[in-house]
Each structure stands twice: as structure tokens, then as C-alpha cells.
Amino acid sequence: MIYITRRERFNAAHRLFRPDFSDEQNLEIFGKCSNPNWHGHNYELFVTVKGEVDGSTGFLLNLKKLSKVIREKVIIALDHKNINIEVGFMQGKLASTENLAVGIWGELEETIISLGAELHCVKVSESENNFVEYFGK
Numbered sequence: 155m156i157y158i159t160r161r162e163r164f165n166a167a168h169r170l171f172r173p174d175f176s177d178e179q180n181l182e183i184f185g186k187c188s189n190p191n192w193h194g195h196n197y198e199l200f201v202t203v204k205g206e207v208d209g210s211t212g213f214l215l216n217l218k219k220l221s222k223v224i225r226e227k228v229i230i231a232l233d234h235k236n237i238n239i240e241v242g243f244m245q246g247k248l249a250s251t252e253n254l255a256v257g258i259w260g261e262l263e264e265t266i267i268s269l270g271a272e273l274h275c276v277k278v279s280e281s282e283n284n285f286v287e288y289f290g291k
């Protein structure tokens with residue numbers, strides 16, 4: 155079993171809040187990310203896939219192909235967008251990095267399998283110091 159990772163980047167706006175809470179309560183729970191006027195992050199996304207090396211190519215899977223899939227399925231939907239308002243797979247969810255990682259997994263899993271590999275980890279980094287990893291369960 156071998157693991158390969160592709161990094162992609164996007165920037166997006168969001169707000170962490172519960173509509174049933176006041177701005178003060180949201181600030182208390184979600185901190186600066188609850189700013190009612192939105193704010194952005196420069197996110198990094200690391201997608202790790204696993205599988206066996208193809209003897210005829212020496213690859214698990216062509217990284218160019220993986221990059222294309224990530225861009226088509228995820229980056230186009232997220233880059234320069236408002237996650238709360240404009241991103242289909244995040245509708246009805248809190249726009250946290252945790253939920254984003256789970257949502258991205260859902261967007262990628264099937265296509266990765268169709269390419270002959272398995273999704274292993276979706277890592278989303280919101281800032282230099284904070285990142286989330288999701289392993290599918």
C-alpha cells in the first residue's frame with residue numbers, strides 16, 4: 155500500500171454562527187470567525203489517496219489527474235466564494251473547517267475510486283496553526 159498527497163489552495167469567505175443565537179453569543183462561541191460581515195481565509199487542501207503501484211507506470215495514480223479531479227470537484231466550487239452562501243455541498247451546515255473537510259471528502263470519494271485508488275485523508279488547513287484531518291469516519 156502506498157500513499158500520495160496532492161496539495162491545492164483556495165481562498166474563501168465564511169462566517170461561523172448559529173442564526174438562533176445573538177451576535178454576542180456567536181462571538182462567545184465562535185470568536186472572530188463569527189464576524190457578521192464575513193471574513194476570508196487562505197485555505198490549503200491536502201488530499202491523500204492510497205492504493206497499489208501500477209507496475210506498468212510506477213504510479214499509484216497520475217498526480218496531474220488527481221489535481222484535475224480536485225480542481226473540478228472542489229476548488230472551482232470553493233475558490234473566491236462565500237462558503238455559507240455559494241457552495242452547494244456546504245448548504246445547511248456550519249461553515250467550519252471540520253464540516254468543510256467532511257464535505258470535500260463526499261465530493262471526491264467516488265471519483266477517486268473510479269480512478270483505481272482509495273481516498274485516505276482530506277486535510278484542510280485554515281491557517282498556519284489550525285488544520286483538520288478527516289479519514290472518512
Ligand code: NI
Binds near residue numbers: 168187
Ligand atoms: Ni474564519
